[in-house]
């Protein structure tokens with residue numbers, strides 16, 4: 503019970519750490535997480551806009567959604583190598599909800615250098631594979647056939663990455679970096695053995711200055727705006743002012759002379775703004791039904807350390823958009839990097855070396871048919887049992903739970 507109190511106190515502290523209003527101080531003593539849970543932004547339906555948006559914001563959401571679903575053509579810049587022709591080709595689901603995931607996997611590769619560091623093998627088109635090519639082209643430079651990339655035999659590391667759902671990420675984007683840094687700091691003395699590390703990455707929207715990475719399995723991208731440009735290039739092959747250079751197919755830049763795209767950059771940046779608008783205003787997943795059983799399960803999750811990393815409540819900073827202005831939300835993630843031991847994917851991106859992975863948010867968990875970065879788990883139990891490294895102690899607590907505690911914990915997780 504003592505541990506429960508500490509966790510609950512930590513949670514409320516974390517929730518308010520960006521700007522704690524003084525009247526909330528007594529809550530630090532209250533282990534009543536059900537009350538705290540009710541403070542959060544509630545999503546309405548999967549793929550719906552954030553509740554409380556104004557007409558102009560809703561209009562931007564709609565324009566952004568149209569762009570997000572529109573397939574591109576080679577003449578507009580698609581390819582020459584790419585993964586899919588639209589964002590929605592991967593970010594779809596459950597059912598027809600735009601912005602989720604259809605669990606599409608993509609492939610990363612690389613190799614370990616003699617000194618033990620990771621080589622992303624850019625000369626071979628790494629570390630991300632674009633698995634489709636635009637095929638046969640006839641252009642002034644001649645004729646050529648663009649094929650999808652493959653993992654070269656020289657690679658010693660190969661990892662799959664599952665498409666992540668995007669619901670509610672506007673709230674995460676609107677949460678100041680200092681909140682996540684404070685969480686990491688508090689973890690370092692409240693729960694030192696599982697403490698997370700902020701992912702510091704270059705921010706191409708700010709001249710490559712260091713920024714806090716929040717997005718992607720390795721928290722390798724600092725904002726939804728940058729992810730928009732990054733994905734436009736790396737998933738679809740569309741260049742923009744932020745990411746002006748085409749990917750060289752399988753690393754061979756000479757072949758770009760056959761690229762049939764008419765304009766350089768392919769998009770003047772409008773597409774990036776629209777994707778960003780759509781994701782900024784995309785609401786969080788609606789919570790499944792809660793009852794006494796799921797609330798007890800929530801307490802079990804706290805007691806065995808799940809919520810030390812899967813932080814229940816965060817709060818956005820001041821924001822010009824009222825629906826994003828200093829609101830609480832429940833992502834069940836600290837968006838920090840953790841050493842996950844054997845669960846790590848072996849790929850290095852910025853400071854996120856092989857075993858470091860970002861805590862995956864658990865909101866919307868009940869709709870995920872595949873779990874973990876490579877989709878290896880098909881049940882919540884399997885996903886928990888794959889936790890290793892800093893997640894090992896929590897995993898062992900889970901393994902030892904009595905039947906009742908395990909039942910309520912799973913009921914809670916299935917209500918997210």
Ligand code: HEC
Pocket residue numbers: 585586587588589590591592593606607608663664665666667668671716717718719720726729730733734737738777781
């Ligand atoms: C071929 C499938 C595919 C396409 C197309 C695609 N994505 Fe993704 N998306 C992924 C995968 C896989 C990840 C996880 C990437 C990683 O961490 O390596 C991801 C992650 C993301 C994330 C981070 C989510 C999080 O939880 O941090 C954002 C934001 C995103 N995509 C936006 C977009 C946008 C915008 C587009 C269109 C321009 C797009 N994606 C197109 C597969 C895709």
Ligand code: HEC
Pocket residue numbers: 696803806807808809810811812840842845846859860861862863864867870872873874875876882885886889892893896897900915
């Ligand atoms: C040390 C931090 C940490 C702890 C403690 C922890 N997790 Fe995780 N969890 C992570 C990370 C990091 C991932 C993503 C790992 C990956 O896919 O490589 C993750 C992924 C998951 C996933 C898969 C989510 C998805 O959509 O793919 C589930 C489910 C999950 N955790 C549940 C739990 C539960 C339940 C507990 C407590 C028994 C727990 N976790 C404890 C860090 C943690």
